[in-house]
Amino acid sequence: MDNVEIKSFEMTDVIQFSKAMNIRTQVFVHEQKVDEFLEFDGYDKYARHYLLYEDDKAVATARCRNTEEGIKLERFAVYKDFRGKGYGKMLLEILLKDILPTPKLIYLHAQSYAVSFYKPYGFDVIGKMFLEVDIEHYMMIYKRKKS
Numbered sequence: 654m655d656n657v658e659i660k661s662f663e664m665t666d667v668i669q670f671s672k673a674m675n676i677r678t679q680v681f682v683h684e685q686k687v688d689e690f691l692e693f694d695g696y697d698k699y700a701r702h703y704l705l706y707e708d709d710k711a712v713a714t715a716r717c718r719n720t721e722e723g724i725k726l727e728r729f730a731v732y733k734d735f736r737g738k739g740y741g742k743m744l745l746e747i748l749l750k751d752i753l754p755t756p757k758l759i760y761l762h763a764q765s766y767a768v769s770f771y772k773p774y775g776f777d778v779i780g781k782m783f784l785e786v787d788i789e790h791y792m793m794i795y796k797r798k799k800s
Contacts, residue, residue, distance in 0.1 A: 657740075658706045659747050664697045672711035673702050680730035687786045703748065705731075705740050713740040717748050723758030729767075745774055749795075759795035764788055 662669040674693075681687040696718055705713035713731040717724055726748055731740050752759065760779075763771050768778060768791055776793040783790055 656708045657743065659743065660704050660706065661747075661751065662702050662704070664700070664702065669704055669711075670697070670702060673704055673714040673716075676704075676711065676714045676730050676732060677728055679732060681728075684733065685788065687788070691786050701751070703744055705744055707735060707738075707740075713744055715744045715748060717752060719757075723760055724752050724755060726759065726761040741770065745771070749774065761793050762790045763793050764790055768793065 660669060664670050677692060678689070681692045682689050697716070700716040700718035702716045703714060704711045712735040713729075715726065715729045717726045719725075726745070729741055729744060749759075761771065761776065762785055763776070763778075765782060765788075771793050775796045777796055778791045779794050780792050783792075
């Protein structure tokens, strides 16, 4: 798509970070009713952030960060009016491209409805459903392709 661009940045880029926060606030806090204190968890300063632009408007975001377990992909959010255009897929693909080939475990906590979204990209469910911010989630890990 000619009118789509993805930018990667750190929290110190206050303009980009503010746009990402606006998307996360709309999707997680307003739509999904996640407590704002829980959504803005203090890990943003340790994360690599991504924004997807359509026609110069920031419409989707995600982040990844190093944890004790490995690299965690998280905070995938797309404005409601821009869903269904493959923007989540584009973000996931660029995050994986940026972090592979890492020897670290790559994982995420998928909301239950999104498990089928991640499976075609090599993520498998590990363990049982759990509640995170009162929303059903599954831990998923990235299965490396054998060479």
